[in-house]
Amino acid sequence: MSKKIYVVLAVILLAAMVLSACKPAAPAAETKMKVCEVTDTGGVDDRSFNATAWEGALMAQKDLGFEAKYLESQQQTDYEKNINAFIEEKCDLIVTVGYLLGDATKAAAEKNPNQKFAIVDYGYDPVIPNVLALTFQTDQAAFLAGYVAAASTKTGKVGTFGGIQIPTVTIFMDGLVRGVQYYNEKNGTKVEVLGWDVDKKTGLFTGNFESTDDGRKMGETLMDEGADIIMPVAGPVGLGAAAAVKERGNAWIIGVDTDWTVSAPDYKDIILTSVVKKIETAVFTAAKQVQDGTFKGGFYSGVLSDNGVGLPDTTVWDDKLKGEVEALQKGIIDGSIKVAP
DSSP, rough: OOOHHHHHHHHHHHHHHHHHHHOOOOOOOOOOEEEEOOOOOOOOTTSSSSHHHHHHHHHHHHOOOOOEEEEEOOSSHHHHHHHHHHHTTSSSSEEEEEEOOOOOOHHHHOOTTTSOOEETTTTSOOOOOEEEEEEOOOOHHHHHHHHHHHHOOOSSEEEEEESSHHHHHHHHHHHHHHHHHHHHHTTOOOOEEEEEEETTTEEBBOSSSSSHHHHHHHHHHHHTOOOSSEEEEEEHHHHHHHHHHHHSSEEEEEEEEOOOOHHGGGGGGGEEEEEEEEEEHHHHHHOOOOOOOOOOSEEEEEEEGTTTTOOOOOOOHHHHHHHHHHHHHHHHTTTTSOOOO
């Protein structure tokens, strides 16, 4: 091969190298923001507050482009471990679900001040700068449900029970009792509430949020005592009470957290109404704030006036009761009717 050919080849090779060096690099794949849920022991498919929080994370995935992930806590000792796993994974927002995660979330937030948290059903005083508390005035909606229950009972007895005696459970029970009391005052009736003394703060609790067998026993006990409307505030445990009511008949269930005609359709025919809190909206709002750069610690409060809590549209009553409930809701919103002392 002649020297001239070698020179031509060298020039071509050099040109190719120069062109390769000048070629712009392929753009790096865009990293998705992560919203990561740590559940309470009921699990992500509890058809209650864990599931509704997960629905909010999935909304953020669909509408905001987040990647949604979760870790289930099988027992309370899993809380810290699961939170730390998501911190290591560099989640943009960690959502912890339930009052029982309050201490573990506080410890992790104070140790990791740059990590953003939202916690369902818990608040801090003083406020922790990197934690948004997602709270709900469920007693407002439960007050409405209590009024409806008092208007609907045939036996004159309404029952309720909780999973664990913590404020986010008893606030439902408080509202129910006071709604029944308000109905009695307005109508001269004496409807009784079994399972919760709003003044002494004593009542029926299963001690857990997992055992449907315990819920069944509570439901049977309350029906044996004459209750024909029961509001279980116990996550999946409440489904056991619903099963007991469906089998025995002649009674109703009031669902909590979600619209039970949707989340527990097997029991649709025995659902009088549900005390709903829009956890999914709260979680989505927190994720949107992270994305927008507006996130800060403090309180998100779901109330009747902004549809953060309420009774679902699937509830159907006669026109008279419907009108009374609408008037009652307006009174609670404008402050003329007091839900709590």
